[in-house]
Each structure stands twice: as structure tokens, then as C-alpha cells.
Amino acid sequence: MPVIAVVGNKGGAGKTTLSVNLAAGLAKQASIAVLDADPQGASLQWRETANMQDPISVFPAKENLHVHAAELAREFDYVVVDCPPSVHAPQTISVLVVSDLALIPVQPSPVDLWATVHIERAIAEARETNPSLRSMLVINQLETRTILSRVVREALTEISLPVAKTALRRRAVYRNSALEGKSVFDMGARGAAAAEELEQLIQEVTA
Numbered sequence: 557m558p559v560i561a562v563v564g565n566k567g568g569a570g571k572t573t574l575s576v577n578l579a580a581g582l583a584k585q586a587s588i589a590v591l592d593a594d595p596q597g598a599s600l601q602w603r604e605t606a607n608m609q610d611p612i613s614v615f616p617a618k619e620n621l622h623v624h625a626a627e628l629a630r631e632f633d634y635v636v637v638d639c640p641p642s643v644h645a646p647q648t649i650s651v652l653v654v655s656d657l658a659l660i661p662v663q664p665s666p667v668d669l670w671a672t673v674h675i676e677r678a679i680a681e682a683r684e685t686n687p688s689l690r691s692m693l694v695i696n697q698l699e700t701r702t703i704l705s706r707v708v709r710e711a712l713t714e715i716s717l718p719v720a721k722t723a724l725r726r727r728a729v730y731r732n733s734a735l736e737g738k739s740v741f742d743m744g745a746r747g748a749a750a751a752e753e754l755e756q757l758i759q760e761v762t763a
């Protein structure tokens with residue numbers, strides 16, 4: 557079933573955070589595999605720290621990533637692939653060929669947004685062999701109670717990638733849950749606001 561690649565061109569953008577929380581949210585209604593395609597292995601590490609009732613399977617990526625992702629896609633309802641921090645990495649290129657959707661977490665800074673032009677190109681290239689690939693930017697670490705600054709809004713208009721209406725705020729619970737190997741859905745009241753924005757995002761991207 558659907559393969560969702562979480563991609564980007566920079567460390568720290570929120571790929572692992574989005575991958576594991578998206579997977580945890582989807583896991584409420586569907587079977588989920590996370591494929592950790594980043595050699596740094598942060599998703600695998602999260603899994604090893606985890607102590608959850610509803611464990612999500614996290615797999616280390618095998619050599620032939622597109623074959624591996626396609627294999628998992630036959631077994632699970634969704635496969636979420638946590639990609640390395642480069643769209644030029646062989647893992648990212650390989651995964652985009654078998655993905656239905658690429659999600660691109662990006663911080664609301666003009667410099668980061670302008671840098672997504674490389675991602676746009678990588679998506680366009682992947683579409684030559686995978687024409688049905690959809691893509692969406694997800695604004696991550698939006699400051700609470702701050703509206704997007706004028707420069708950020710201008711930068712967004714220069715980007716041709718679609719942008720998810722739901723942004724993820726900067727919230728300590730994203731960091732703290734990860735330290736415990738949990739998702740924001742396991743954090744009770746402390747995670748409620750984050751869980752709500754993730755549910756909204758899930759509705760948007762699975763619509």
C-alpha cells in the first residue's frame with residue numbers, strides 16, 4: 557500500500573520526528589512499517605528506546621531500497637521511509653521511485669525554503685519514472701502564536717511544491733517524547749495539542 561517518503565536536504569529539519577509521529581498516528585487505524593533509510597539510524601534508535609503497547613515495526617534499510625520498500629508495501633498498509641538528509645543520496649533517489657507521496661518537513665525560514673528548490677528538482681526527476689508521485693512541504697517548528705513573517709510568506713509563493721495547510725508547531729513534547737522512544741500520542745495531556753495537529757496533517761495527506 558502507500559509508501560510515504562519523508563525527505564529533505566538538511567539535517568534537523570524534522571524528518572525523523574515527522575516519520576515516527578506520522579507512523580504512530582497512522583498506526584491507530586492501519587498497519588505501519590517505518591523504513592529507516594538514514595545511515596544515522598535515528599528511527600531505529602527511537603524504536604529501541606521505545607516501550608510502547610503498540611509497537612511499530614522499524615526496519616533498517618537493505619541495499620536495494622526500492623525493492624525493500626515495495627516488499628514492505630505488500631505486507632503493511634503504509635510504509636513510512638525516513639530518508640537521509642540529502643535528496644542526492646542514493647537512498648532518497650531509490651525510494652522516490654516507489655513512493656506515492658513525498659513529505660518534506662521544512663522550518664519556516666526563508667533560507668530553508670529557498671533551498672527546497674533542490675528538492676523540487678529531485679521530485680521532478682523521480683516523476684520521470686514515477687509519474688504519480690505526489691509531494692508536499694510540511695512547515696515544522698513553527699513558533700507558537702507567531703504568524704508566518706512576510707519574508708517567509710513571500711518565499712512560500714516562490715515555491716511550486718504544494719504546502720500542507722497544517723503546520724507543526726515548535727513544541728517541547730516532540731523532543732521529549734523522542735527521548736523516551738515515544739510518540740506525541742503516548743504523552744497524554746502533554747501531547748494533546750501535538751497529537752491534534754498530527755491528526756489534521758494525516759487527514760490532509762491521506763485525503
Ligand SMILES: Nc1ncnc2c1ncn2[C@@H]1O[C@H](COP(=O)(O)OP(=O)(O)O)[C@@H](O)[C@H]1O
Nearest residue numbers: 567568569570571572573697725726727730731
Ligand atoms: N516541531 C518540533 N518542535 C520541537 N522540536 C522539534 C520539532 N521537530 C523536530 N524537533 C527537534 O529537532 C531536532 C531535529 O529533528 P529531527 O526529526 O531529528 O530532524 P532530521 O531527522 O530531519 O535530522 C530533534 O531534536 C527534534 O526533537
Ligand SMILES: [Mg+2]
Nearest residue numbers: 571572594598
Ligand atoms: Mg533524522
